[in-house]
Amino acid sequence: MNTFTYSYPTKVYFGEKAAERNLPTELAKTGRNVMLAYGGGSIKKFGIYDELMGLLAAAGKTVIEFTGIMSNPTYEKVQEGARLARENAVDFILAVGGGSVMDCCKVVSAQAKTEADLWELETVKHGVPVDFIPMGAVVTAFGTGAEMNNGAVITNEKMKVKGPLWGAFYDFAILDPAYTMTMPMKQVISGSFDALSHCMETYMGSPREENLSDEINEACQRNIIRNLRATTKNPRDIKARSELVWAAAMGENGILKIGKVTDFQAHMLEHQLGAYTDCNHGQGLAVIHPVLYRHMLPEAAPQFARLAVNVWDISPDGKSEIELAEAFIDALAAFIKEIGLPGTFSEMGMGEDTDYRAIAESTILTGGCCRKFTAEELFDVLNECK
Numbered sequence: 001m002n003t004f005t006y007s008y009p010t011k012v013y014f015g016e017k018a019a020e021r022n023l024p025t026e027l028a029k030t031g032r033n034v035m036l037a038y039g040g041g042s043i044k045k046f047g048i049y050d051e052l053m054g055l056l057a058a059a060g061k062t063v064i065e066f067t068g069i070m071s072n073p074t075y076e077k078v079q080e081g082a083r084l085a086r087e088n089a090v091d092f093i094l095a096v097g098g099g100s101v102m103d104c105c106k107v108v109s110a111q112a113k114t115e116a117d118l119w120e121l122e123t124v125k126h127g128v129p130v131d132f133i134p135m136g137a138v139v140t141a142f143g144t145g146a147e148m149n150n151g152a153v154i155t156n157e158k159m160k161v162k163g164p165l166w167g168a169f170y171d172f173a174i175l176d177p178a179y180t181m182t183m184p185m186k187q188v189i190s191g192s193f194d195a196l197s198h199c200m201e202t203y204m205g206s207p208r209e210e211n212l213s214d215e216i217n218e219a220c221q222r223n224i225i226r227n228l229r230a231t232t233k234n235p236r237d238i239k240a241r242s243e244l245v246w247a248a249a250m251g252e253n254g255i256l257k258i259g260k261v262t263d264f265q266a267h268m269l270e271h272q273l274g275a276y277t278d279c280n281h282g283q284g285l286a287v288i289h290p291v292l293y294r295h296m297l298p299e300a301a302p303q304f305a306r307l308a309v310n311v312w313d314i315s316p317d318g319k320s321e322i323e324l325a326e327a328f329i330d331a332l333a334a335f336i337k338e339i340g341l342p343g344t345f346s347e348m349g350m351g352e353d354t355d356y357r358a359i360a361e362s363t364i365l366t367g368g369c370c371r372k373f374t375a376e377e378l379f380d381v382l383n384e385c386k
């Protein structure tokens with residue numbers, strides 16, 4: 001285990017009626033002007049908007065609405081939010097939605113406090129923002145775990161880069177699984193796979209020998225696989241949904257990363273795919289993972305073999321390490337098919353003219369991956385995903 005410091009700033013309110021039970025106390029601590037940020041309108045359709053507006057009114061807040069945050073939020077949208085926050089002297093941001101809304105608001109909270117171009121500050125000058133509008137999150141779509149970290153994934157359309165920016169942590173996160181019951185099944189599945197991917201990407205980093213963080217991680221992976229299977233059979237299963245909502249938060253709340261340097265090569269490749277195609281994040285990962293993992297053999301064989309036995313219940317009897325590692329990748333690919341995720345880019349509707357060369361060349365090569373990929377090999381991976 002590497003040396004580490006662990007502390008966590010986000011207070012989580014999990015469970016039934018978590019907003020009604022806890023928002024009044026949290027709102028009592030904030031200033032008067034509250035920005036209510038959300039996406040394309042699902043929260044209005046399914047009653048969450050009315051409920052939150054009622055709680056905000058009861059708390060005597062002036063509400064400034066920041067709406068239309070799109071999936072794969074853009075840097076331009078961040079600037080719109082920051083302008084709105086400044087113009088209205090926003091004291092607190094309440095982000096209501098999935099990863100896209102939560103990520104967009106993290107950067108709005110920082111951009112509203114500075115005239116500096118945050119993209120330049122963070123990606124060119126390697127600085128980090130230090131002043132933020134405080135925020136809370138109400139999760140309506142689970143998967144990314146964005147409610148429990150301070151990383152935001154933002155698309156810079158001009159530069160054709162989808163990349164990480166650092167923002168604020170949420171002071172609190174409301175996780176009521178009932179709010180997620182109206183998510184389209186396609187999003188439930190892709191969000192759950194995203195959560196599984198976060199676990200795998202963390203697991204595949206170093207140290208690579210057995211350690212406590214990875215053993216907790218294996219439990220999370222088993223939990224996601226079991227509960228996603230239950231959810232595809234019965235989308236109304238609130239017990240399975242509750243497990244998935246918390247497992248997804250666990251994937252990105254830092255606990256599995258304690259003492260580890262993570263991998264996240266699949267994510268870096270998928271993010272650039274997203275920059276060029278605006279595709280669904282979890283679906284892109286589902287196509288990339290098995291192909292990328294076949295390229296990671298044999299360097300990854302010891303870890304893949306452990307996943308085969310400890311997560312996928314594959315018997316080690318009579319199998320070599322490399323055979324077990326291959327069996328893990330086969331099991332992962334079969335699961336992706338079983339739950340209805342795409343296995344190729346063409347199944348995702350990716351255009352023939354997609355510039356895979358440019359995607360490969362603009363992808364970050366991560367230091368934590370056991371294989372030292374090159375842009376050329378990532379180009380091969382993308383071609384095999386077609």
Ligand code: NZQ
Pocket residue numbers: 038039040041042043046069070071072073097098099100101103140141142143144145146149151152153179180181182183184187191194252267281282
């Ligand atoms: O916009 P509305 O109308 O609200 O519809 C949304 C959106 O279309 C809908 N939705 C959300 N809650 C719903 C609902 N529909 C019905 N009922 C509800 N209760 O779901 C759609 C997808 O939402 P989105 O937020 O885009 O999805 P997701 O949570 O998967 O977030 C994806 C974004 O997060 C980034 C991804 O790259 C992508 O940009 N990620 C963020 C991470 C982080 N900060 O830790 C980590 C991830 O690896 C990921 O990269």
Ligand code: ZN
Pocket residue numbers: 144194195197198267281
């Ligand atoms: Zn992800």
